[in-house]
Amino acid sequence: MKILVCISHVPDTTSKINFTDGDSKFDTNGVNFVINPNDEFGLTRAMWFKEKQGASVDVVNVGGAETEPTLRKALAIGADNAIRVDTPATDGFQVAKQLAKVAKDGGYDLVIAGRESIDYNGGMVPGMLAAILDANFVNNCISLEIDGDKAKAIREIDGGKETLTASLPLVIGGQKGLVEESDLKIPNMRGIMQARKKPLNVVAAEEVSVQTEAVKFEKPAPKGDVKLIDPENLDELIDLLHNEAKAI
Amino acid sequence: MSVLVYTETEDGKFKKAAFEVASYAKEVAGGDEVVAVSFNATDTSELGNYGVSKVLNIQNDKLSKFNAEAYADALTQAVKKEGSKIVVVSQSANSRYLAPLLAVHLNAGYASNVMAAPESTDPFTVKRSAFTNKAFNFTKITTDVKIVGLSQNAFGLKENQGDATVEDFSPELKEGDFTVNVESVDKAKDKVTIADAEVVVSGGRGLKGPENWGMIEEMADILGAATACSKPVSDMGWRPHSEHVGQTGKPVASNLYIAVGISGAIQHLAGINAAKTKVVINNDPEAPFFKAADYGVVGDAFEIVPKLNEKLKEFKAKNA
Ligand SMILES: Cc1cc2nc3c(=O)[nH]c(=O)nc-3n(C[C@H](O)[C@H](O)[C@H](O)COP(=O)(O)OP(=O)(O)OC[C@H]3O[C@@H](n4cnc5c(N)ncnc54)[C@H](O)[C@@H]3O)c2cc1C
Numbered sequence: 001m002k003i004l005v006c007i008s009h010v011p012d013t014t015s016k017i018n019f020t021d022g023d024s025k026f027d028t029n030g031v032n033f034v035i036n037p038n039d040e041f042g043l044t045r046a047m048w049f050k051e052k053q054g055a056s057v058d059v060v061n062v063g064g065a066e067t068e069p070t071l072r073k074a075l076a077i078g079a080d081n082a083i084r085v086d087t088p089a090t091d092g093f094q095v096a097k098q099l100a101k102v103a104k105d106g107g108y109d110l111v112i113a114g115r116e117s118i119d120y121n122g123g124m125v126p127g128m129l130a131a132i133l134d135a136n137f138v139n140n141c142i143s144l145e146i147d148g149d150k151a152k153a154i155r156e157i158d159g160g161k162e163t164l165t166a167s168l169p170l171v172i173g174g175q176k177g178l179v180e181e182s183d184l185k186i187p188n189m190r191g192i193m194q195a196r197k198k199p200l201n202v203v204a205a206e207e208v209s210v211q212t213e214a215v216k217f218e219k220p221a222p223k224g225d226v227k228l229i230d231p232e233n234l235d236e237l238i239d240l241l242h243n244e245a246k247a248i
Numbered sequence: 249m250s251v252l253v254y255t256e257t258e259d260g261k262f263k264k265a266a267f268e269v270a271s272y273a274k275e276v277a278g279g280d281e282v283v284a285v286s287f288n289a290t291d292t293s294e295l296g297n298y299g300v301s302k303v304l305n306i307q308n309d310k311l312s313k314f315n316a317e318a319y320a321d322a323l324t325q326a327v328k329k330e331g332s333k334i335v336v337v338s339q340s341a342n343s344r345y346l347a348p349l350l351a352v353h354l355n356a357g358y359a360s361n362v363m364a365a366p367e368s369t370d371p372f373t374v375k376r377s378a379f380t381n382k383a384f385n386f387t388k389i390t391t392d393v394k395i396v397g398l399s400q401n402a403f404g405l406k407e408n409q410g411d412a413t414v415e416d417f418s419p420e421l422k423e424g425d426f427t428v429n430v431e432s433v434d435k436a437k438d439k440v441t442i443a444d445a446e447v448v449v450s451g452g453r454g455l456k457g458p459e460n461w462g463m464i465e466e467m468a469d470i471l472g473a474a475t476a477c478s479k480p481v482s483d484m485g486w487r488p489h490s491e492h493v494g495q496t497g498k499p500v501a502s503n504l505y506i507a508v509g510i511s512g513a514i515q516h517l518a519g520i521n522a523a524k525t526k527v528v529i530n531n532d533p534e535a536p537f538f539k540a541a542d543y544g545v546v547g548d549a550f551e552i553v554p555k556l557n558e559k560l561k562e563f564k565a566k567n568a
Contacts, residue, residue: 013495013515017382037496092348093357118495120378120385123360123397127316127348136428137316139345142489152431156490157341158443160435166428176496177489211357215373216386220521226528226538231547234556237527238563240543245525247504248447248471248563 001055001146001168003046004108006099006125007074008036008117009067019217026119026217035070038114042174044184045144046112047078053146056080058106062089062098068200075195076187082198087205090213092124097208099125100132108169109149115140115173120214126173136166142177250281252332253300254323256340260290264405264444265338267298271406272398273336274299275365285326285417287311287319292414299408304330304417311421313430314342320349322419327354327393329417334372335395340443347397357389360397363522380495381521399522400443401501442493445474447504448523450493452478452516454509454530454549458486463553464508470560476500478510494519508549512537529553 012034018027049055059074060083061067071082085098103111113126130137143154149168229237241248251273255266273282284300292303304326337343351358359374367373371388378385449468468475482492495515505523517540528541531548538544
């Protein structure tokens with residue numbers, strides 16, 4: 001089985017979010033970038049397939065040279081090859097188009113993406129990629145088993161779960177649940193050394209027309225101070241929730 | 249020109265999100281028509297109260313269970329038939345599943361997590377939440393057909409009384425629409441989900457163990473709320489993963505979020521920024537959550553919550 005894992009390069013979860021150039025660009029100053037958490041679950045599941053059932057695992061990112069340390073980290077975790085499509089990621093559709101080209105050229109059976117990246121939270125790429133490839137698609141995937149060319153997946157729905165079956169080729173939008181968090185792999189010294197020798201192929205991007213454009217950013221208005229309520233006077237809390245906040 | 253909405257049903261009944269997308273579409277449409285596509289609804293008349301003027305009514309057993317590909321195909325056909333230029337969907341798990349497929353089928357730009365009516369209609373620009381609610385991003389959609397994914401509770405319901413005409417609609421479904429098969433659905437009945445809830449009551453590690461959740465469930469019961477938790481709570485198996493709220497869990501956009509024994513780490517706060525009113529109960533006055541909250545009570549949850557529950561019961565009895 002040939003597996004492709006899509007890796008998004010995102011600010012780590014504790015990053016302070018700021019903007020520059022008249023609030024038109026994300027300020028990367030002092031920001032530490034990591035593998036998108038949803039993708040990390042997918043990558044670990046892919047490594048499980050490799051170890052338990054036999055599979056090759058390639059990782060791919062659409063982005064400039066600055067994303068290479070993130071791809072190297074994925075190689076250190078155990079991916080066999082990395083591919084970087086050399087163009088800045090501009091919108092979900094543009095990224096999905098680039099990924100579709102890589103997926104098609106490589107003839108992958110299974111493409112694992114994260115349900116969303118934690119920067120723009122678009123939640124577009126996995127589904128668009130599946131539609132462009134005309135492949136089967138399962139979103140919000142929290143469990144995945146493959147037997148031959150048959151897949152059994154569980155996805156999270158509002159208020160529960162759904163079990164689905166489909167044949168390969170398959171694209172999933174993965175998330176926490178695909179593997180236990182305690183099983184997430186941290187690159188060790190040996191992995192890091194090996195990763196240096198593994199191929200990281202840079203491929204040229206396709207021409208894609210943009211469908212959406214992020215024009216401006218804004219931060220939420222600063223919040224007023226919290227109103228503290230005496231634990232002996234909970235009636236006040238109920239009164240405030242009812243009359244001031246109109247929340248109950 | 250018309251604006252088309254996907255009106256979600258569950259067991260034949262419209263979800264609140266269906267009325268919310270209709271309310272939004274009515275505002276965006278101005279004087280133009282709002283067309284709703286409904287799947288196996290038992291009664292479509294309510295849609296007229298939220299500005300819908302025409303319902304494309306699909307009755308088809310093959311679509312009794314949600315299927316992203318088949319639903320996206322049906323919606324694609326409806327948009328083409330109506331010549332709609334704007335499509336509005338909610339951001340439920342199912343809508344998020346089908347919207348990117350619909351976008352590719354229609355060659356339409358899609359903006360997800362939209363928080364408000366468009367900033368401008370020419371160019372068509374919407375305000376989205378990004379960086380897990382730590383910021384907003386104004387996005388311009390440049391394609392001819394546009395898809396808006398409206399965040400739950402962001403726009404609210406607006407009544408727009410009118411009569412909707414109902415037209416039977418039978419999309420042509422292909423074999424290829426059913427290559428992903430739904431084998432079974434496992435869903436708690438009669439339980440408010442985090443996505444739909446007006447009020448969410450959430451507990452953190454401060455509650456010490458799963459045996460102490462009775463008082464959280466009781467509060468949720470009194471308020472008709474959904475229950476939720478912080479990440480370590482679900483990691484330790486005290487509560488199901490589906491209740492985990494935050495950057496790597498579920499987003500919350502309820503009117504009220506009550507956090508009990510949750511410290512307010514940045515990853516947790518990211519998931520609840522969109523909640524309108526936040527109440528924190530914590531014994532540590534230095535807990536970061538107090539900086540993000542509207543109302544706070546400093547004290548022991550095991551003393552405060554049972555007392556608060558009694559008072560909430562009295563309040564509900566009086567205001568029923
Ligand atoms: C990559 C990454 C992603 C993450 N994603 C998320 C996420 O999506 N969601 C999330 O929640 N976390 C997430 N986290 C974890 C997050 O950093 C915090 O560890 C977590 O939110 C803390 O949960 P907590 O507040 O329940 O527990 P604690 O930090 O243990 O806090 C418990 C609180 O309870 C209070 N308390 C104790 N006893 C009582 C009592 N008797 N009465 C009242 N109060 C009491 C304490 O004062 C304390 O403030 C993530 C972390 C990482 C690294």
